[in-house]
Amino acid sequence: MHRKKFFAALGTIALASTLVLAGCSSSAGSSGNKQTGNTIKLGGNFELSGAAAQYGQAMERGTKLAVEQINKDGGVKVGSKKLKIKLIQKDNKSDNSTVSSVATDLTTKSKVNAVVGPITSGAGLAAIPNYTKAKVPFITPGGTQDSLTLQKSGKVQPYVFRSCFEDSYQGKALAKYAYNTLNAKKVAILADKSTDYAQGLTKAFKAEYKGKVVTTEYYQSGDKDFNTLLTKMKNKGFDAIFVPGYYSEAGLIIKQAREMGISTPILGADGFADPKLAKIAGTNNTTNVYYTTHFDTLANTDAKATNYMKAFKAKYNEDAGTFDALAYDATYMIKDAIESEKSADSTKIADGLAKIKNFKGVTGTITMDKNHNPQKQVIITKVDNGKEVSATAVK
């Protein structure tokens, strides 16, 4: 019995190592997808149906609008030639195994030079091996997980980029905003212990915040009763509460805190950005609430953003939103990379994306850091009585 188990284990190890070796050899053989003919092929690995369809469809619209505008303006300048972009898009059904098969299909069959999508961090992780094997870079407009662009060893993933900022970046921005703008010298933190997202935010906030964190309490996703924790925190004398977590719990925290008479500002990250937050908390309770977002129609005063909002409205007869704006920027970042490298070969695009500096996008001015995370403005939205009242950019 034991012997059998031992051999089975040995077999698994052997199989695993062959797979790893096979992976290595094939990736060494590929040299990426060269640009051929008069077009640059842009892949779209979009969540057009399934759980993330709402984000995926926004991504499709932003990308399509960008491609249309680029082609209308003559195309992408590669050396002395101007090339048009051809968008080849596929629905990945918000399913991680389909995401990776779409990645393979786009890179090996359609021979695309770069890809936009998928949009979620989980799907991004599923797609990385296939993109990397084909040496085709992709930009995720919504994958904010810190570890997404990094390999296990801590080195950067060479073909993974994003146009959104990462989770911990929001934590830093919120720390600055709380201290400098809200003048909160003491904060209390009520954090979700069960998600990497909230833990990353908490860590980043604490590292950046100059004031004093008077207390840190933790809850679990799915908790409904925060009265005990809030009662405990109440007399600690803080100027603001930071709640790293998602809207389903944050809504309850806001409700219970306000009902208890805690009226200090409540800050959160993009996990707050859902209309259900105010519904769960109650509109009157959702006052003096701040959260970070990537793009906000109230905040953008520069011409680039205004033009984008107009163009989007003209084409789709709907207001622009966060994820279409990020996808739009992702497409233009690829154009920028091609033009600066004077080549649309996939490996060159990856080089160009890594070097992006002071790129003027609709979601802010982007400079790529060494971990392929864009350094750019964070928008902080203020909500009063359940309604967004203002939005400011924090750099």
Added chain:
Amino acid sequence: MDTILQQLVNGLSLGSIYALLALGYTMVYGIIKLINFAHGDIYMVGAFWGYYVINQLHFNFWLALISAMIFCGLFGVLVEWLAYRPLRNSPRIAALITAIGVSFLLENGMAYLFTSNVRSFPQVMHVVRYHLGGVSISNIQLLILVVSIVLMVLLQLIVRKTKMGKAMRAVSVDPEAAQLIGINIDHTISFTFALGSALAGAAGVMIGLYYNSIDPLMGMTPGIKAFVAAVLGGIGLIPGAAIGGFVIGLLETIMQALGFSAFKDAAVYAVLIIILLIKPAGILGKKIKEKV
């Protein structure tokens, strides 16, 4: 001191919900020796019923509460008739597994029909806070506490003073003997399910109002905790379930107040293990012999 009293209030309002749920577990166990794991999901059904009647039919709170109790009572009878009655003479383990199956069916069935998104429960009652010294209590917390206690007293009256209650007690002591003296076992069991499920329905509507958020999986954790409460108090004993519920609510609150919020669920389950090792009959295990 004020903080401690305030935490006590928080613990009691949480505990009264566990107590209401635990009563359903304990009654069903008392009468057919079945741990009805679908009980927590009946509570969820009650919350959804409240959500729909308030939103669509514009019921006020009391009407929503009573209609949810009636609906859940009937629903509990239906579940018993469809899922448990055919297994009446099967081994107990078969019925137990069926109960888990019913629980999954309800959770995923509701998620399929109404999506698994969190919904905000309509706020039919304006929140007012009363301040007594340093302690503040909201009208909804008071309402939960009072309604729960009233329902528990009513239940006790039904079990002790009515003919049906006598039949329930008789069936729980010896079903065959009860049948011999002319008690209709099927009716008695259906009635027990109706009572327990009605309490769960009431808890669902009150929790919906209190937390303002409901979803198809909302019954899972409270259901298991109520089960622990029932075991803690002595499964099969009505006063035991009520005590167990309050103890579990307070225990969770104390754990959080002491700074072990990450371990509050673990503490509840640890209590289950400890009680099963030390006093498997529960707190009230030996004092009362009559079971319902």
